[in-house]
Amino acid sequence: MASFTVDDLRDLLTSSAGVTTTIYRESMAPDPDDAILIRETGGFPPIRAMRSSTRAGGLGGGLTVFERRTVQITRRSASAQLAQADTEFMYNFLDGRSRTINGTRYALITAMQPPFPLPQDANGRSQRVLNILCEKEPSTATST
Numbered sequence: 001m002a003s004f005t006v007d008d009l010r011d012l013l014t015s016s017a018g019v020t021t022t023i024y025r026e027s028m029a030p031d032p033d034d035a036i037l038i039r040e041t042g043g044f045p046p047i048r049a050m051r052s053s054t055r056a057g058g059l060g061g062g063l064t065v066f067e068r069r070t071v072q073i074t075r076r077s078a079s080a081q082l083a084q085a086d087t088e089f090m091y092n093f094l095d096g097r098s099r100t101i102n103g104t105r106y107a108l109i110t111a112m113q114p115p116f117p118l119p120q121d122a123n124g125r126s127q128r129v130l131n132i133l134c135e136k137e138p139s140t141a142t143s144t
Contacts, residue, residue: 004139005069006038008101009094009132017093021075021086028076033125036086037074041131044068066107066135073130074118080126087115087128094132105137 006025013019013036021036028037048062073090077083095111110133118127 003040004102004104005071005134005136006040008104008106009038009071009073009134012099012101013090013093017090019086019090028074030123033076033078033123034082035076037072037076039072039074041070041072043070044133047135064138067138069134069136070112071132071134073132075128075130076121076125078125080117083126083128084115084117087130091115091130094130104139107135107137109134 003025010023010025013023019036021034022032023036023038025037026039028035046064046068047066049065050062073087075083075086075090077086091111091114094109097109098107100106112131112133115128115130118129121127
């Protein structure tokens with residue numbers, strides 16, 4: 001299933017941060033050794049605002065102002081030092097950022113904690129992970 005948030009973050013990392021490592025969405029192929037995986041991991045209830053309604057009773061339900069989606073970024077590498085350096089770079093680049101990506105306004109991208117190691121994969125490669133929260137306007141356009 002397409003994820004606007006995953007596609008937007010991939011585009012941000014490649015176009016603005018200069019990341020050239022192969023980036024996968026939702027699942028990672030066994031090759032190459034150096035790769036990044038971006039996948040949605042759920043999120044939190046949206047931020048809503050009350051709206052008036054033309055129906056009897058006056059107030060309508062809450063209008064979603066911002067979605068609060070969580071995303072995990074995994075960096076895999078044969079080099080533990082490279083995996084660590086790259087996740088620290090992405091952490092510093094993404095944390096606290098707000099901007100419009102592919103026509104969608106991201107009010108705030110927040111790191112949920114510093115990057116941390118995962119166990120090595122089946123091929124003995126290092127993995128580090130970063131979890132982020134994206135507070136964004138609901139996506140309305142087709143992802144590119």
